[in-house]
Amino acid sequence: MTSNRFIGRLIGKSVSELSFRSFYAGHISIGSIVMVDDDDTNRKYLLRVIDVSYGHESSEANWAEKVAGRMMEEDQKDRLYRIHDPERRLYKIVKCSPLGYIQNNKFNRPRSIPTHFSPVLLPDMETMEFLREYSGDLIVGYLRCGEDTMDISLGMDGSTLSQHVGIFATTGMGKSNLMKVLASAIMESKEYGLLIFDPHGEYFDGGREADRKGLKDHPLADSRFFTRTLRNLKGAQVDKLSIPFSEIEIEDITQIFGFSQAQYEALQAIRIKYGKEWLYKLCTKDLESLLEELQSSQLSFHESTMAVLIRRAKRLLEFRTVNKDKSYSTVGDILGKIQNGYTVLVDTANLSQDEETLVTSVITRAVLKSYKRKYQTEGDFEKLSPCLIMLEEAQRVLMASTGDTNIFHRIVREGRKFKVGLGVITQQPKLLSEELLSQLNSMFILGLADERDRNIVRSSSKQDISSLSTEIQTLAAGEALLTSPTVPFALPIKVFLYEDYLKAIKTNYKQTVEKPAEDFF
Amino acid sequence: MQFQTGEHNYLRRSQAESTAAELGCLFSGTAPVPAMPKGEQSGSIPPLIDNLEDAPALKIIFPQKKYEILAIDGGSSVLAKGGNIEVIAWRAGCVSFDDINRVDEKCPPPEILAYNRLTVQDILSDYLADTDVTIVSQEQPIRLVDELRWLEEWKLLSRLIENSRPQSLILIDGSLHLNPLYNADSQHGLFKNAAEKKVYLAAVTKTSSLSIDRTTPIDIGIKNNTELNNSIWYKKINQKLKADSLWLGDIYLARLHSGADKQYRVDLNRFDEDNTDEIMGMIASVSDDVEFAGYPYPLAAAHRLARIDSIFKQDMLNSLKIALDNSDFSLELWQYLTRDIHDKLNADIMELTHNDQ
Known part of the structure; x- marks a missing residue:
């Protein structure tokens, strides 16, 4: 076996876990995908490296400890020494999780084990070509093999956006970068609407770091990217973020304030009496006249409640x-754009948390309501672009401890049917409920340091990633695992660096900068 | 006399103390021993110099370039025996290294022979038929299997000398003593040939039987007498050989790594005496393995390659048994040949013994 891809021989042990002996000097890292070339069955098995440990040929008890002790003694005395014949005496045991096998260019789930001592190789391009079938239309990076990459672009299938994304x-592990790359892919696809709530102000221009780029730098930004903000941002398609009173519903303000039962009932009464003007009336009328008007409708509330x-x-x-x-509303404007496959950034960077919550809730609810309405209308719904609502710091509104009644929970439960998906971005998935996580059909898992975060993500994934805790823990910045019903196994991805990605695509779009249709606005 | 259970399984303190005293006498040289013979004798070693401890030690300098270093060792085993009948197995193997990396190894399956101990001379003659080695002594070898292993190593050495590049070093396990059973000229011829081809030969003895004043073992008894205490050094310990001497090698004592537990007896081809510094440097350059510090690693590797261990021995016995099952050989006779009554007697402690190893 002289191939420079040859890295070892299979030594064990079951359908659910395989091990091979690898070279002492060989470098193999967790997350690598390796291939077992089984000539006897004409199958190529693919394995994912989940652990690497030491091995040695000596049968002497505690040999390694003794040799290490001897080395330490020599070190202390400043004496030089070496390990001779290292490839014979020392080796690595590589534990793998079987991913499946390829036979006749078709990928199959593993239900058997390769022949004893089959050679283990680094996979070649030809073998991995099958993955292109699963690469999806929203490309975000390259296939990652341990610390290296292969020239196979991978991403997620846009048709699963409405099945929610985590x-x-x-x-520091690359959430924002991934988000920008994914947003770019969605923008380029022109098939899907994207609504991003950005509380950190990092997606428009890359934030505070001077060398970072934002979505405004994308070659299609002038035609397919819109920003609504109160900040003084420079760029085409930037407009004021404005929510009229009439768009706000009780559900939105319950995200900000806690209400007693009496207060809540009073709110509902006011909503019924004044319709869309309810909040306006509540603000502009004095207490006495408001109480009187309600009383005339047989609605009686305590003065302090109303106050x-x-x-x-x-x-x-x-x-x-x-x-x-109410003549000007950002909400309707946003709806129109995402329903036609455009990307909208709602910049909430300089808003208080309450205001941000209100804005997010109002717009999100309006999106779901609009899609639901179109669902009832035959013909209209089919023309709608599916949309994804990306929610940064999602744990603030989706925390398990706050119940599951708000609009975001509703989208997770109902949105799929109406082409509305929720993108949940968080660094603390442990704060989300397992039920909610289980609804996220696609997950981009980047480096997670907290074991509880890893555990809840592993148990909620659509693929079995139970053995990948160490890999998730050791993911470097920009490295991700993608789990989704449309991929054959949790795909290891090296996410494009957004700035490099822009450089690469800019040449493609130089000549074809697209303008929106004249009648669109 | 009454005995209590287990009373026989201890050593009396007085016995231990008297034996300890005897050991002290033996090593201090106060116990009388026969005087060292003077002049070149026909034993297995040439005469050693007087005052071994005072002989000058020379610093070993590592060679600047890398050489090919080969190592030879043999393995043998008596598989079965009963009366004059023995079944024996033997072989020789070699490894070659480029610095710390093994680049090649050769080790054939063992030769195996069932023979009658009364026919040793005939077997040896047959074995030597295609060589220039002839039997010159009427003495019977003590163990045929050891003799055949030695000859197998000798044959392998001949081939390696023939095929090695100049300035290669061939390491041999043991010593470069002349085997008195065979004609000296063929043994001399091989060593001269090696020197002419500039293929260096060196033998390293794991545990030497040589001693100072016939008591203290030289590999621990002789200390370096210079400022080289923490360095690596060698010193020649045999008297200068005469031009027509029958000895194959000069004997040195060498400390091959500063962290070595002891120094080793190293024999170098007497026809290479001009290259001693270079050869010692080459040997030391492969004696810095942390597990075997001070001992050339290629020899350790050759030993492990060629040895016939108990597991392999049992495997060969099983193969033999299967072959015998297909013949009309008596099972009773086979059991007689392979059974060791000690195994049966010690069956109760085998596990304990293994655990202790």
Whole structure:
């Protein structure tokens, strides 16, 4: 076996776990995909490396400890020494999780084991070509083999966007970069709408770091990327973020304030009485006239209850995004764009958390409502682009401890049917409920340092990644695992660095900058 | 006399103390021993110099370039015996190294022979038929299997000398003593040939029987007498050989690694005496393995390659048994040949013994 791809021989042990002996000097890392070439069955088995340990040929008890002790003694005395014949005496035992086998260019799930002592090789391009079939239309990176990559582009299937997406990573592991690359892929596909809520202000121009690029730098940004913000951002398609009173519903303000049963009932009564004007009325009428008007409709509430509601409603008025002018609404504008396959960034970077929550809730609810309405209308629904709503720091509104009644939970439960998917971005998936996580059909798992985070993600994945805890723990920045019903196994991906990605695609779009249709606006 | 259970399984303190005292006498040289013979004798070694401890030690310098270093060792085993009948197995193997990396190894399956101990001379003659080695002594070898293993190593050595590049070093397990059973000229011829081809020969003895004043073993008894205490050194310990001497090698004592537990007896081809520094440097350059510090690693590798261990011995016995089952050989006779009554007697402690190893 002289191939430079040859890395070892299979030594054990079952359908669910295989091991091979590898060379002492060979470098093999967790997450690598290796191939077992089984000539007897004409199958090529693919294995994922899940652990690497030491092995030695000596049958002497505690040999390694003794040799290490001897080395330490020599070290202390500044004496030189070496290990002779290392490839014979020392080796590595590589534990793998079988992924499946390829036979007649078809990938199959593993139900048998390769022949004893079959050679183990680094996979070649020809063998891995089958993965292109599963690469999806939203490409985000290359196939990662341990610390190297292969020239096979991979991503997710856009048809699964409405089945919800999770992006999980500890800070610094590449969430934002992945998000920008995914947003770019969605933008380029022109098939899907994308709504991004950005509380950190990092997606528009890359944030504070000077060498970072944002979505505005994408060659299609002028035609397919829109930003709504209160900040003074420079760029085409940037407009003011504005939510009219009339768009706000009780459900939205319950995200901000806690209400007693009496207060909640009063809110509902006001909503019924004044319709879409309910919040406006609550802010502008004085307490007495409001109580009187309600009483005339046989609705009687305690004065103090109503006083609290008025005070809170007036607080909403202080939010810079909330306006009384119902003639202008960001919400309708956003809806129109995402339903036609455009990307919209709602920049909430300089908003208070309450205001941000309100804005997010109002727009998200409006999206779901609109898609639901179109679902009822034959013909209209088929024309709608599926959409994905990306929610940064998603644990703030999806925390298991806060119940499951808000709009985001509703989207997770119902959105799939109406082509609305939720993108959950968080560095603390352990704070989300298992039920919610199980609804996220696609997951990009980046490096997660916390074991509880890893455990909950592993147990919720659509692929069996129970043996990949160490790999997830050791993922470097920009390395990801993609699990999805449309991929044959959890795909190891090296996500494109957004700045490099832009350089690579800019030449493609130089000549073909597209403008939106004239009648679109 | 009454005995209590287990009373026989201890050593009396007085016995231990008297034996310890005897050992002390033996090593201190106070116990009388026969005087060392003077001049070249026909024993297995040439005469050693007087005052071994005072002989000058020379510093070993590592060679600047890498050489091919080969090592030879043999393995043998008596598989079965009963009366004059023995079944024996033997072989020789070699490894070659480029610095610390093994580049090649050769080790054939063992030769196996069932013979009658009364026919040893005939067997040896047959074995030597295609060589230039002839039997010159009427003495019977003590163990035929050892003699055949030695001859197998000798044949392998001949082939390696023939095929090795100049300035290769061939390491041999043991010593470069002349085998008195065979004609000296053929043995001399091989060593001269090696020197002419500039193929260096060196033998390293794991445990030497040589001693200072016939008491203290030289591999621990002789200390370096210079400032080289923490360095690596060698010193020649045999008297200068005469031009017509029958000895094959000069004997040195060498400390091949500064962390070595002891120094080793190293025999170098007497016809290479001009290259001693270079050869010692080559040997030391492969004696820095941390597990075998001070002992040339290629020899350790050759030993492990060629040895016939108990597992392999049992495997060969099983193969023999299967072959015998297909013949009309008596099972009773086979059991007689392979049974060792000690095995039966010690069956109760075998597990304990293995665990202790």
